[in-house]
Amino acid sequence: MIVVIQAHPHPDHSRANHALARAIEDLAGVERRSLYDLYPDFAIDVAAEQRALGAADAVVWQHPLYWYTAPALLKLWFETVLTEGWAFGAGAEVLRGKPCLWAVSTGGEAHDYSGTGMHAHVFDTFAAVIRQTAQFCGMRWLEPVIVHGAHRADSEELAAHGLRYRQRLIELGAEDGGHV
């Protein structure tokens, strides 16, 4: 089972998020947990989230980049679900070795992420916060799926990103239901 933690506060306004979500919606062996749908009041059910992670063979974090990192509700999820003694620290074994795939979309174009670009840093600098969160829990960090230029990408480009994302989940063990 692959658990996909989806965190988009305004999914209807995001073509990129929509394209990624649609591309995997018919896959079997995937549990989608849309945090903003499950917890609109930010009251995360920690036990339910930990149960889902415990049963997962792989974990996916799918979200748009907001202010260079995860949206607030996913940040709260990190804080409340990835607790000491359960996710890290002495005796914490639940997440150890599980693959973690980061699927992130950015409004900025790839060239905006450079020392001289609009965001003044290469993208990997901002990725460090998320990657190290996974690695501190002993998860195995996979090459992320990064969709830059989410606002301006045309339908064909978004479909290609979706297909690439779908393929990555199939490689992780999801089963193709014949969508493509």
Added chain:
Amino acid sequence: MIVVIQAHPHPDHSRANHALARAIEDLAGVERRSLYDLYPDFAIDVAAEQRALGAADAVVWQHPLYWYTAPALLKLWFETVLTEGWAFGAGAEVLRGKPCLWAVSTGGEAHDYSGTGMHAHVFDTFAAVIRQTAQFCGMRWLEPVIVHGAHRADSEELAAHGLRYRQRLIELGAEDGGHV
């Protein structure tokens, strides 16, 4: 007026946060906005926050580092208060040129933040998310106040950090009420 945005979900459990907060509590010309007290339900009053920022000569973000970045409520504050057209983008001038001081405490020791340390990166790598958030709004990033080893520091060390923090606010224009 210096506006200090304080974001600590469990202030009573944090000796470092307590020491920093206490060190500036008698300063005049400082407005303290404790987000977890103001908005325990995560329902941020955006207009009130923007008014406070608009009136500020300097902005301070004071928080513990949680999962390598800001606590969730401060992240939500970034997302809801620092909006396009108001904080950045065409015509956004409110924050331009205002000094921004980051006062952050970490459980980890300074030596944990290195390529070979427990957190696998130098601290500045994680700082980039916060710094670039300020700079994208045109704020003038100041040398931050960083308190490492917050869990293990003794009272004397914490008092010294508090004094250093207090001094930085006085340099920014806060007025000493005779606390020290």
